[in-house]
Amino acid sequence: MQRELLTGNGAAAWGARLARIEYLPAFPITPQTEIIENLSQWIDGGEMDCRMVTMDSEHSMITAAGAAAVTGVRTCTATSSQGLLHGMEMLYTVAGWRAPFVLINVSRGLAAPITLEPDHNDILAARDSSCVQLHCSTCQEVVDHMLIAFRLAESEGVRLPVIVNLDGFYLSFTREVVQLPDSRTADAFLPPYPSDFSLRFRPHEPVSAGVAVLGGSTYSYFRYQAHLASLHALPQYEKICLDFADLFGRQYGPLEEYQNKDAEYVFIMIGSYATKAKQAVDSLREAGWKIGLVRPRILRPYPEAHLCKALQGKKGVAVIDQNISMGKGGILYTELRSALYGHPDAPLLASFIGGLGGRDIKEEEFFEMASVLKQASADGTPPPPRLLYTEEEMREMRALQTIAGAIPVAQGDSR
Amino acid sequence: MYRIRFHGRGGQGVKTASRILGRAFFNQGYAVQDAPRYGAERRGAPIFAYVRASRTPIYERGIIQRPDCVVVVDDTLMPVPAAAILQGCEKRTLVLLVSDLPAEQWIQRLHIQGNLICLPKAGEGRESPFLWGMACVGAVARLLGVLSREVLSDALRQELVTLDKAAAEQSSNTALDSFDEMKATQIQIKESSVAAAATYPPPHWVDMAMEQGPHTAPAIYAAATSEKLATGLWRTQRPVIDHTICNRCWWLCSTFCPEGAIHVDSKGFPQIDYAHCKGCLVCVGQCPTHAIQALAEQEASRLSGEER
Ligand code: SF4
Numbered sequence: 127m128q129r130e131l132l133t134g135n136g137a138a139a140w141g142a143r144l145a146r147i148e149y150l151p152a153f154p155i156t157p158q159t160e161i162i163e164n165l166s167q168w169i170d171g172g173e174m175d176c177r178m179v180t181m182d183s184e185h186s187m188i189t190a191a192g193a194a195a196v197t198g199v200r201t202c203t204a205t206s207s208q209g210l211l212h213g214m215e216m217l218y219t220v221a222g223w224r225a226p227f228v229l230i231n232v233s234r235g236l237a238a239p240i241t242l243e244p245d246h247n248d249i250l251a252a253r254d255s256s257c258v259q260l261h262c263s264t265c266q267e268v269v270d271h272m273l274i275a276f277r278l279a280e281s282e283g284v285r286l287p288v289i290v291n292l293d294g295f296y297l298s299f300t301r302e303v304v305q306l307p308d309s310r311t312a313d314a315f316l317p318p319y320p321s322d323f324s325l326r327f328r329p330h331e332p333v334s335a336g337v338a339v340l341g342g343s344t345y346s347y348f349r350y351q352a353h354l355a356s357l358h359a360l361p362q363y364e365k366i367c368l369d370f371a372d373l374f375g376r377q378y379g380p381l382e383e384y385q386n387k388d389a390e391y392v393f394i395m396i397g398s399y400a401t402k403a404k405q406a407v408d409s410l411r412e413a414g415w416k417i418g419l420v421r422p423r424i425l426r427p428y429p430e431a432h433l434c435k436a437l438q439g440k441k442g443v444a445v446i447d448q449n450i451s452m453g454k455g456g457i458l459y460t461e462l463r464s465a466l467y468g469h470p471d472a473p474l475l476a477s478f479i480g481g482l483g484g485r486d487i488k489e490e491e492f493f494e495m496a497s498v499l500k501q502a503s504a505d506g507t508p509p510p511p512r513l514l515y516t517e518e519e520m521r522e523m524r525a526l527q528t529i530a531g532a533i534p535v536a537q538g539d540s541r
Numbered sequence: 542m543y544r545i546r547f548h549g550r551g552g553q554g555v556k557t558a559s560r561i562l563g564r565a566f567f568n569q570g571y572a573v574q575d576a577p578r579y580g581a582e583r584r585g586a587p588i589f590a591y592v593r594a595s596r597t598p599i600y601e602r603g604i605i606q607r608p609d610c611v612v613v614v615d616d617t618l619m620p621v622p623a624a625a626i627l628q629g630c631e632k633r634t635l636v637l638l639v640s641d642l643p644a645e646q647w648i649q650r651l652h653i654q655g656n657l658i659c660l661p662k663a664g665e666g667r668e669s670p671f672l673w674g675m676a677c678v679g680a681v682a683r684l685l686g687v688l689s690r691e692v693l694s695d696a697l698r699q700e701l702v703t704l705d706k707a708a709a710e711q712s713s714n715t716a717l718d719s720f721d722e723m724k725a726t727q728i729q730i731k732e733s734s735v736a737a738a739a740t741y742p743p744p745h746w747v748d749m750a751m752e753q754g755p756h757t758a759p760a761i762y763a764a765a766t767s768e769k770l771a772t773g774l775w776r777t778q779r780p781v782i783d784h785t786i787c788n789r790c791w792w793l794c795s796t797f798c799p800e801g802a803i804h805v806d807s808k809g810f811p812q813i814d815y816a817h818c819k820g821c822l823v824c825v826g827q828c829p830t831h832a833i834q835a836l837a838e839q840e841a842s843r844l845s846g847e848e849r
């Protein structure tokens with residue numbers, strides 16, 4: 127194993143290389159493009175035995191990925207944001223084909239207004255596609271989860287696309303120290319694509335994939351099978367993580383629990399910003415708080431039982447959503463509430479929306495969220511959902527609106 | 542933990558400089574994080590880079606709010622609000638600035654409380670803006686006091702592999718020379734601890750209220766707002782039209798200028814609006830009579846006696 131300095135994009139590319147991918151359909155989009163650039167250089171230089179094809183869109187790219195995967199080829203592809211949305215029709219379709227491949231998504235906020243910086247509304251739009259979702263928070267996790275993702279996708283019983291998610295800029299362009307798995311151990315962990323597994327799409331053995339079914343009951347069978355396969359991916363992921371730990375010594379699992387054991391209060395987050403929460407936990411503990419972080423690494427299938435267990439008996443939980451479901455609120459918050467409903471020992475939940483479009487979440491905001499949570503838990507009343515947005519930001523917004531000639535008509539509370 | 546924030550423009554070696562520093566820390570056995578941050582515009586636009594290094598794992602991420610050292614690769618960024626150079630600077634923050642003006646002048650002008658060091662723009666090893674970035678990284682490495690010359694030299698070799706041999710050597714020499722130059726100073730960049738949860742200034746969050754009206758959609762109603770953005774400050778190269786050569790063709794330069802920064806005067810001659818010309822040099826490539834020349838911005842402003 128070799129220590130290296132790698133960006134998140136570099137780590138994702140290394141993961142694909144170590145997984146010995148054979149086919150790479152590609153289409154560029156910021157901030158993902160560097161992954162494809164890395165891989166294409168290696169392919170060009172003969173360091174990887176892989177066929178790369180540049181496609182006309184993400185729609186075609188995902189179609190090609192699914193088609194290749196069902197014919198028995200280990201396939202990887204990558205996108206971001208609008209690209210994921212553009213390919214969404216096919217993402218649902220190829221998942222329905224039960225095509226096992228790995229899609230890297232580099233999270234970036236959705237238009238409009240357009241941005242290049244990250245939040246999770248792109249990946250969460252794929253929530254119900256039956257793709258498995260793995261969420262990384264460091265460059266190390268990215269390279270490791272690429273290998274784990276292929277094992278998971280290709281597990282008998284799962285056989286679904288797996289999306290490995292990393293945040294744009296905060297991971298994609300950020301270099302960190304990474305222990306790069308050596309290729310021999312990677313091969314031991316990830317055997318070649320199972321040969322009995324593909325549809326064996328050959329001229330003398332024709333197969334029709336993704337056929338039409340009318341009448342509803344046939345449809346229901348296949349749809350529910352995909353759901354069950356997704357649920358099965360959870361214990362499967364745990365098993366694969368144990369194998370991974372045996373070979374590489376790094377422990378993963380459905381949840382990262384940081385200082386959670388004796389914690390009375392907990393932050394819940396996904397993605398790279400969660401390391402900021404760890405920093406805040408350290409600072410708060412120094413000031414005498416019993417507080418921790420729980421971070422789901424897998425979001426589909428949803429680690430419901432794990433979350434309930436990890437949060438049982440806690441006084442309060444602050445869910446920090448880097449996404450927003452218009453007309454409802456934070457998605458992680460909503461899902462966690464449904465998971466905890468009816469549990470006798472369920473903690474008080476507080477909802478925070480922050481980090482949209484790459485907005486920073488500052489240390490003092492974590493401290494303040496902890497205070498709000500403590501107060502609410504003492505009162506026994508959950509606070510109203512809170513958007514992390516300061517007076518200063520509002521003043522800057524007003525200045526921009528003035529320049530844009532977009533002056534508020536009926537001035538609301540502009541404080 | 543060390544927190545170093547770089548400010549510069551695309552093309553000034555800011556990302557490379559931050560990576561060299563990150564690599565040097567890495568070679569010295571530190572946990573490291575280095576990251577550039579930029580928008581959609583590249584050449585000449587303000588960019589940032591952040592380097593963190595620590596003996597323990599790093600959990601912080603992204604923007605450095607409270608830097609130990611701020612490196613400004615180009616002093617023309619000082620007046621650019623979007624560059625936010627002094628944000629989060631405290632008395633203990635060292636400002637390292639590439640500028641031909643004396644340090645005292647900047648200290649006065651910006652009311653700097655702590656230390657400020659100026660590296661001159663002109664001189665041997667500073668011939669191109671990329672080399673300014675290299676001079677900065679050499680100086681910072683020395684001012685940290687924890688990185689040896691050998692470690693820096695290895696990092697330079699590792700991070701400059703994509704350059705051709707001569708360019709890599711020149712860059713490397715510039716960095717090492719400025720490392721040596723800093724040996725005379727007593728100033729040192731000091732590590733700082735993480736923010737204390739016991740004594741933090743609380744954020745002033747607002748309860749965002751619903752508003753009605755067209756301003757709630759991301760649209761710009763006012764005309765010519767791009768005039769307010771002085772893209773001229775992004776320029777590292779300046780196009781200069783020689784009206785004795787220009788044959789007033791069909792104003793290709795003006796037609797192709799992406800900023801609309803070339804207008805045609807009443808005599809039919811193209812005139813460049815330098816407050817908005819961003820120095821992309823598209824006009825230079827388009828002019829059929831080769832009437833437009835590109836000059837290094839520094840050189841051009843010296844010739845015309847401007848102060849920017
Ligand atoms: S360099 Fe030429 S084309 Fe580019 S912005 Fe300036 S005037 Fe326009």
Ligand code: SF4
Nearest residue numbers: 787788790792794828
């Ligand atoms: S393109 Fe050249 S010749 Fe034509 S108007 Fe511009 S400067 Fe003159």
